[in-house]
Amino acid sequence: MVEVGCGPEEYAREQRHCLVAAPSRCPNCESSGKLEALGYYPRYTTDAQGRAIEILVRRFQCGSCAITVSCLPDFAQPYRILNSATVEAYFRGQCERHDVLRNEELLRRYWRRFVSFSATLPQVLGGGFGRAPPGEEAEALWRRLLAACKTLAGCTCRLVRDFRTTCFGIYRCHQPRLAR
Numbered sequence: 022m023v024e025v026g027c028g029p030e031e032y033a034r035e036q037r038h039c040l041v042a043a044p045s046r047c048p049n050c051e052s053s054g055k056l057e058a059l060g061y062y063p064r065y066t067t068d069a070q071g072r073a074i075e076i077l078v079r080r081f082q083c084g085s086c087a088i089t090v091s092c093l094p095d096f097a098q099p100y101r102i103l104n105s106a107t108v109e110a111y112f113r114g115q116c117e118r119h120d121v122l123r124n125e126e127l128l129r130r131y132w133r134r135f136v137s138f139s140a141t142l143p144q145v146l147g148g149g150f151g152r153a154p155p156g157e158e159a160e161a162l163w164r165r166l167l168a169a170c171k172t173l174a175g176c177t178c179r180l181v182r183d184f185r186t187t188c189f190g191i192y193r194c195h196q197p198r199l200a201r
């Protein structure tokens with residue numbers, strides 16, 4: 022994940038994928054300065070109206086261990102098409118927004134997925150976001166994550182970087198090879 026400081030429309034229009042710098046350190050073997058550009062891959066996310074929009078994601082390859090690293094912009098959710106702002110709005114109960122209304126059925130499924138993963142997520146986090154109260158419901162976990170990170174985009178960056186997870190499941194990209 023990489024913070025890009027703009028939304029999907031601007032990222033696509035301004036070709037911001039070209040500006041994404043290589044991470045300084047390989048997330049697998051921890052070598053510095055070994056990540057080299059390896060082109061882009063296309064994927065979809067959604068715009069502010071909740072419509073599908075294609076973006077390009079920059080990839081790098083480590084010259085030491087050869088793993089590839091994808092720099093997904095922070096407005097997008099790993100493995101999921103809907104952008105983080107839309108998911109956050111729905112999870113906050115802002116159900117009248119156009120982007121939410123347009124994707125209501127999918128958002129309901131995202132919430133169900135979060136509820137199901139909320140049984141596991143606190144164990145993955147350890148004490149990372151404060152101690153989980155006993156019997157914490159998904160709703161309370163969601164509020165706790167949001168209180169710590171302010172936005173779902175920020176929360177997802179932190180979860181991926183520090184805990185190799187998202188709000189919906191374990192993050193499988195660029196983990197150490199032995200763990201694959």
Ligand SMILES: [Zn+2]
Pocket residue numbers: 047048049050051052055083084085086087088
């Ligand atoms: Zn490496």
